[in-house]
Amino acid sequence: xxxxxxxxxxxxxxxxxxFLDANELVINMGPQHPATHGVLRVILRLDGEKVLGxxxxxxxxHRGVEKIAENRTYTMFNPYVDRMDYVAAVSNGxxxxxxxxxxxxxxxxxxxxxxxVILTELNRIASHQLWLGTHALDIGAIxxxxxxxxxxxxxxxxxxxxxxxxxxxxxxxxxxxxYEAYDGFERDVKNFVSFVKPKIDEYEELLTTNxxxxxxxxxxxxxxxxxxxxxxxxxxxxxASGVKWDIRxxxxxxxxxxxxxxxxxxxxxxxxxxxxxxxIEMRQSLRIIExxxxxxxxxxxxxxxxxxxxxxxxxxxxxxxxxxxxxxYFIVSDGSTQPYRVRVRPPSFxxxxxxxxxxxxQLVADVIAVIGTLDIVLGEVDR
Amino acid sequence: MPDEIKSPPPPPPPENxxxxxxxxxxxxxxxxxxxxxxxxxxxxTPTETSTPPKPAAPATPAKPAAPAAAGHPAPPKPAGPVxxxxxxxxxxxxxxxxxxxxxxxxxxxxxYFEVDRSLIPEILQLLRDDExxxxxxxxxxxxxxxxxxxxxxxxxxxxxxRNERIRVKTQIADGESLPxxxxxxxxxNWLEREVYDMFGIxxxxxxxxxxxxxxxxxxxxxxxxxxxxxxxxxxxxxxxLGIESGQ
Numbered sequence: 207x208x209x210x211x212x213x214x215x216x217x218x219x220x221x222x223x224x225f226l227d228a229n230e231l232v233i234n235m236g237p238q239h240p241a242t243h244g245v246l247r248v249i250l251r252l253d254g255e256k257v258l259g260x261x262x263x264x265x266x267x268h269r270g271v272e273k274i275a276e277n278r279t280y281t282m283f284n285p286y287v288d289r290m291d292y293v294a295a296v297s298n299g300x301x302x303x304x305x306x307x308x309x310x311x312x313x314x315x316x317x318x319x320x321x322x323v324i325l326t327e328l329n330r331i332a333s334h335q336l337w338l339g340t341h342a343l344d345i346g347a348i349x350x351x352x353x354x355x356x357x358x359x360x361x362x363x364x365x366x367x368x369x370x371x372x373x374x375x376x377x378x379x380x381x382x383x384x385y386e387a388y389d390g391f392e393r394d395v396k397n398f399v400s401f402v403k404p405k406i407d408e409y410e411e412l413l414t415t416n417x418x419x420x421x422x423x424x425x426x427x428x429x430x431x432x433x434x435x436x437x438x439x440x441x442x443x444x445x446a447s448g449v450k451w452d453i454r455x456x457x458x459x460x461x462x463x464x465x466x467x468x469x470x471x472x473x474x475x476x477x478x479x480x481x482x483x484x485x486i487e488m489r490q491s492l493r494i495i496e497x498x499x500x501x502x503x504x505x506x507x508x509x510x511x512x513x514x515x516x517x518x519x520x521x522x523x524x525x526x527x528x529x530x531x532x533x534x535y536f537i538v539s540d541g542s543t544q545p546y547r548v549r550v551r552p553p554s555f556x557x558x559x560x561x562x563x564x565x566x567x568q569l570v571a572d573v574i575a576v577i578g579t580l581d582i583v584l585g586e587v588d589r
Numbered sequence: 590m591p592d593e594i595k596s597p598p599p600p601p602p603p604e605n606x607x608x609x610x611x612x613x614x615x616x617x618x619x620x621x622x623x624x625x626x627x628x629x630x631x632x633x634t635p636t637e638t639s640t641p642p643k644p645a646a647p648a649t650p651a652k653p654a655a656p657a658a659a660g661h662p663a664p665p666k667p668a669g670p671v672x673x674x675x676x677x678x679x680x681x682x683x684x685x686x687x688x689x690x691x692x693x694x695x696x697x698x699x700x701y702f703e704v705d706r707s708l709i710p711e712i713l714q715l716l717r718d719d720e721x722x723x724x725x726x727x728x729x730x731x732x733x734x735x736x737x738x739x740x741x742x743x744x745x746x747x748x749x750x751r752n753e754r755i756r757v758k759t760q761i762a763d764g765e766s767l768p769x770x771x772x773x774x775x776x777x778n779w780l781e782r783e784v785y786d787m788f789g790i791x792x793x794x795x796x797x798x799x800x801x802x803x804x805x806x807x808x809x810x811x812x813x814x815x816x817x818x819x820x821x822x823x824x825x826x827x828x829x830l831g832i833e834s835g836q
Contacts, residue, residue: 265802272787273811273818308697311670435724435749438776449749456752518670522697523745523756525726536743538731547812551727551745559779588802 230258237266241344241574244584248561248577250570257565257573262558267588275548280306280380280515283545288374290552291586293336296329296365297528299378304459305524305535306380307509309517317505318382319461324395324498325368325377326460327491331402332361333529333581334484338409341481341578345422350412357405360398367394381511387502395499399492406488413481423477427564427576430475437563438556441531443580446483447475453527460526464501465494477579484581516543530554530581550589554582672696679720683712701756709759710768713744717773722746722755725774728781730788734814738762740790744770766791769798787812 236247245266251258271290275283287302288295300322307313314322339354362372367388369377377383413419429439431447444451452469454462470486472479517539525534531553540546557580564576675695683691683702691712692703704712716722726745733739738760747754761767769792770777781792782801789810792798800807809816826832 265800265804268802270811270818273816276814277818311697433775436775438725438774438780451749457754520670520672520696522699523727523754532726534727534745536727536729536745547731549727549729555779556776559776 235573237263241577243340243577243582244587246558246577246582246584246587248573250573252570255569255571257568257570260562260565260573262561264555264558264584265588267584269589271589272548272550275545277544279543280517280545283548284378284380285374285376287550288376289585290550290589291333291528291530291533291554291583292373293583294329294333294529295373295375296325296377297333297526297533299376300326300460301524301526301528301533301535303378303380304526305522305537306515306517308522308524309520309537309539310380310511310515312381312509312511314382314509315506316461316503318507318509320498320502321383321387321391321507322378323460323462323465324495324502325365325375327494327498328361328364328395328398330491330529331488332358334488335361337484337529337578337581338481341575341581342413342419344574344578345419347413347416347419350409353405353409353412357402360401364391364394364398367391379508380515382506382508384508386507392499392502395495399496399499403489403492406485410485414485420478422572422575423481423579425474426477426568426572427579428474428476429560429564433563434475434560437560439531439560441527441529441553441557441581442480442483442487443531443557443560445470446472446479448473453525453532457525459524462494465497467491467493477575480579514543516541525551528553530583530586531557552586552589554580554584554586555589558582558587670697675700683715687712699754699756701758704757704759706759706761706765706767709757712757713770713773716746716755716757720748721750722748722753724749725770725776725780726754728770728777728784730784730790730812732788732813736760738765740788742767742784742790761790763789766793768793769795771795786810789813 231252233250233252234247235250237245239246247263247266249261249263251260269289271286274286278286284299284302287298291298303314335354335358339351339358342348342350365375365377366372368391369375369385429443429447431444431449433439434444434447434449440451448471450469450471453459454467455469467490468486470483470490472483519539519541521536521538523534523536525532527533532551533553534551536547536549536551537545538547561573561576561580564580565573568576672694673696675693677700680693684693687708690705690708694701694703702712724747726747728742728744730743731741733741740761740763742759742761744757745754746757759767767790769781771781771792771794778796779801781795782798784790785792785795785798786800786803787810799805803811809821811818811821823833
């Protein structure tokens, strides 16, 4: 395995003379490509079917979220974070609200914490379902897409009933929740859990022992735990490479320490292991939801937060385990109503950097599999 | 009574100054004014409510407090936590070795080092090799245009074996560069490119330092405080569409 630190940048002008020039080819993939999950452009240098190296060109969706934050109040910026990783908007909101709460030295009340955990874990399942459907579609298995989208709909319905939005939910407020759980929320969540459990078995029936799936994923895009750490790769990708690390356990936030769940890990760090890890994660999320929905305490849903928020001068870095990895917010306050600086540490952006290493010496068809298995959302990569 | 009348006026002017200083950076003049008015309205009420306790306390200290508040609007306000010295075996070791070059602090339960620019390569190397901070979580910068050394550069580091997260902070001037951390943490490749893209801070020895999120021909560095969104937009519209911008 190449040391990721010694990877030289892709030299597009002078082809490497050790290879036959006739075979060597520089081709462009994207930015408008159905399998790049958005507007990702990849410049591939190939020797026949073999990938010699690649370079990602990103920024097509750059909206300047961090600059926007400096021109908004803390409350006004809250909905913007949903638009980064738009398939896991609830997680984005949780990270941002908790970071600002930390600056303000307030804590959301227990009831809000429980509802937050339920919604965040539902969102993790929705994000993994969307990943599974599109990833399988990229590799050529069409059926899982229909199955996962059908079941993901049930989660979106719960979101819609709770806050009126399906994707960009803006579900949380700084200090707790704006909305009390609607009548029948607990029943809906319980029904969903019992509904989706057999469905996850169904996905696994389609894929786990499917010979085509195994051929396309086993040994593809292998990355070692050491390289993951060097490249800052987090989330299911890191865990599939054998590193048992999840911020929910390592540095618990919200009230995750109240719940009993396991961190799945893989051994080989290949695309198949990452698939298995995410499948187990969905089941573990269901386990957390089951415990949380039983234990929702009564009480207020908002902590005492001033209407005009002026966090004291200071800075804070707070990170959570988003479905894609470590999502961090570094917020600097100058004591005014607007944040002086908000830095978002996006998991997709950092994870995408590993694409080059994971694709070297693989076949060109596997690039698609590796992009899928990294589970990136370009809205978050470009921000 | 004269004390009471005197003390409320000083806070609003600095409050009004702030939005105007930020104005060039706000996207639309229309949008910034309502928020500005909301600010001034709401800030007057807290100051009115907060001033009565001041005169209620000994009358003589209230008088010197008022001019101080006029000079620096920020100091009297934060009742929140203040950074305190951070103490641990790790810190003691480094403090012994580098003395005043590093300033270990803890704030809101989070630990960080303020490190002199010249010590940065050494400290980062030691933290990674000896203290096992093997995961560079994030690298970013903050711009303070009024300061002599305009930029704070911040590394967020995490150690898997210690389960500990720290930050390393240094100040550099505009045009000054930093040594690249790519040899230490491969992840710094894109992170340093982003800092360069947004702030124009150069990293010596970076394998491929170029813009990452913005197009290559972009002018200026957007996350600097003096970068106005409006000029950029107007200019683009004029050049590419050949019309005056509607903003």
